[in-house]
Amino acid sequence: ETGVTQSPTHLIKTRGQQVTLRCSSQSGHNTVSWYQQALGQGPQFIFQYYREEENGRGNFPPRFSGLQFPNYSSELNVNALELDDSALYLCASSWNRGNYGYTFGSGTRLTVV
């Protein structure tokens, strides 16, 4: 059973650019959630995808968008990057939006300069 895999592990972008982060969910999981973890903070919910549809969104602007593919992998896209977007982005997968059984990946560290 494979866990959650995120790529890339580290990324440096310039303010105003666009970025795509990727997440492969754990085998058997059909739900993917994305979180932003700023330095010294707990993770904040960005959104969740369930069976390729957005299933809830946190307090993030529309320039944060996502996709989920038929194999349940997912992408997080951020447009018009700002310095405050610098953070660790965590992906978590689960089965059927369950209240337990979430598996987290090791994250992508994004630095915006």
Next chain:
Amino acid sequence: AQTVTQSQPEMSVQEAETVTLSCTYDTSENNYYLFWYKQPPSRQMILVIRQEAYKQQNATENRFSVNFQKAAKSFSLKISDSQLGDTAMYFCALIRGNQFYFGTGTSLTVIP
């Protein structure tokens, strides 16, 4: 709105000793789940223990146990026989619907 508060930014404990990490929360829900997650330098969030709010019995998982006080909205984590591998950030979290609400974390260092 859901909030989770961890008032201890940093803690340390001697190897083999016991340490308790504090967490308080606020929610208007009656049924919810509470979690403690561990985040080592590898950055992956690892589930330590889970508590269903409707269960009065405190959850235990080997050396880890919780003290769940629903009326006080308190959910502390006790680590017994601390090991060097327990060194990590610990996050208390509540889940409502499909969204986790995390605290700001407690950095725990186990001293040899």
